[in-house]
Amino acid sequence: MSQFSFETAPKIICEQDGANRLGEIAKGLGISRLFLVTDVGLIKAKLLDGALASLAAAGVAATVFSDVLADPPELSVQAAVEAARAAGADGVVGFGGGSSMDTAKLVALLARTAQALPDIYGIGLARGPRLPLIQVPTTAGTGSEVTPISILTTPNHEKKGVVSPLLYPDVALLDSRLTLGLPPTVTAMTGIDAMVHAIESFTTRLKKNPLSDALAIKALQLLYANLPAAVNDGTDATVRENMLLGSLFAGMAFANAPVGAVHALAYPLGGHYGLPHGLTNSLVFVAVLKFNLAAAEGLYAELGRAILPDQRGAADREAAAAFVAAISARVAAMPYAQRLRDAGVKQDDLPVLARDAMNVQRLLVNNPRDVAYEDALAIYQAAF
Numbered sequence: 353m354s355q356f357s358f359e360t361a362p363k364i365i366c367e368q369d370g371a372n373r374l375g376e377i378a379k380g381l382g383i384s385r386l387f388l389v390t391d392v393g394l395i396k397a398k399l400l401d402g403a404l405a406s407l408a409a410a411g412v413a414a415t416v417f418s419d420v421l422a423d424p425p426e427l428s429v430q431a432a433v434e435a436a437r438a439a440g441a442d443g444v445v446g447f448g449g450g451s452s453m454d455t456a457k458l459v460a461l462l463a464r465t466a467q468a469l470p471d472i473y474g475i476g477l478a479r480g481p482r483l484p485l486i487q488v489p490t491t492a493g494t495g496s497e498v499t500p501i502s503i504l505t506t507p508n509h510e511k512k513g514v515v516s517p518l519l520y521p522d523v524a525l526l527d528s529r530l531t532l533g534l535p536p537t538v539t540a541m542t543g544i545d546a547m548v549h550a551i552e553s554f555t556t557r558l559k560k561n562p563l564s565d566a567l568a569i570k571a572l573q574l575l576y577a578n579l580p581a582a583v584n585d586g587t588d589a590t591v592r593e594n595m596l597l598g599s600l601f602a603g604m605a606f607a608n609a610p611v612g613a614v615h616a617l618a619y620p621l622g623g624h625y626g627l628p629h630g631l632t633n634s635l636v637f638v639a640v641l642k643f644n645l646a647a648a649e650g651l652y653a654e655l656g657r658a659i660l661p662d663q664r665g666a667a668d669r670e671a672a673a674a675f676v677a678a679i680s681a682r683v684a685a686m687p688y689a690q691r692l693r694d695a696g697v698k699q700d701d702l703p704v705l706a707r708d709a710m711n712v713q714r715l716l717v718n719n720p721r722d723v724a725y726e727d728a729l730a731i732y733q734a735a736f
């Protein structure tokens with residue numbers, strides 16, 4: 353018998369050009385003074401134009417905050433919270449990638465209920481209420497539009513997370529047209545991140561459940577099949593929508609059945625070197641899959657049978673090996689650095705990274721195989 357609970361955003365809208373209805377959707381939530389969190393690149397690419405026009409048409413006043421930084425530092429989130437208070441915001445939109453959406457979550461919370469960030473790092477420590485919140489992802493992706501997690505960078509270069517059901521948005525709005533112009537490297541890094549979410553959720557040790565499993569499998573099928581086409585020709589709207597859905601399903605899965613060692617070992621790389629989240633995951637991904645293989649053979653075999661038609665009747669050992677080989681090939685085909693050394697990581701830093709990874713017990717407890725300091729160091733060395 354299964355015993356589990358499952359949460360997600362109460363409303364998910366998937367609609368081409370749906371961003372052009374943002375005004376109507378915001379008004380439906382009772383918002384009249386909206387605070388929109390985004391980054392300068394999206395404004396320059398004119399991706400906000402339709403959304404802003406619809407807000408004006410609906411009579412919703414909008415303040416655009418475009419100072420979001422990648423892997424948001426605490427200070428930049430605090431600045432956004434102050435700006436939202438100064439604007440008298442009664443609702444928040446996150447419009448962008450994971451950094452904009454993670455910032456928007458905390459703005460919606462802290463502009464309404466003041467709390468010091470260091471006091472709410474961890475699971476379930478934040479208090480509500482928060483302002484109404486809409487998330488509009490422009491990458492596929494972090495899945496942040498359906499996760500209760502916001503990851504920040506602390507002043508001493510650690511990545512810390514606020515985890516609270518308060519951070520689920522009221523509405524997640526998926527408009528694949530917003531992702532048509534993403535450059536191949538961003539498509540590749542964010543797409544691999546989403547695949548990691550699906551796989552780590554499916555193999556998670558403590559909260560694995562039938563709903564997250566179904567979502568993780570569907571996510572991986574969509575992402576595995578569509579990632580090469582999305583990287584090679586980003587203009588196909590169907591491929592882009594499949595990627596956005598894959599990212600969404602993976603996000604719904606890992607929000608309830610959390611990620612493991614790939615993310616735990618990726619965070620120190622982001623904290624120390626400022627590398628993008630998707631790249632840091634990709635750099636340790638294959639080494640972690642190989643490390644986990646002995647403990648996760650049956651689960652990897654299930655995933656292999658789900659994405660590789662020629663493995664449907666295969667025994668566990670064979671299907672699991674084929675799975676690891678297939679994922680490794682996908683990663684190797686991505687147009688960015690493949691080795692830690694090529695991404696600027698110093699070999700002398702590996703022990704520090706391994707020590708920092710040991711601090712991410714929040715995620716390591718989910719990994720299908722125990723990870724000790726020596727294991728983390730060996731994985732970094734294998735990925736170097």
Ligand SMILES: [Zn+2]
Nearest residue numbers: 494545549629
């Ligand atoms: Zn991730």
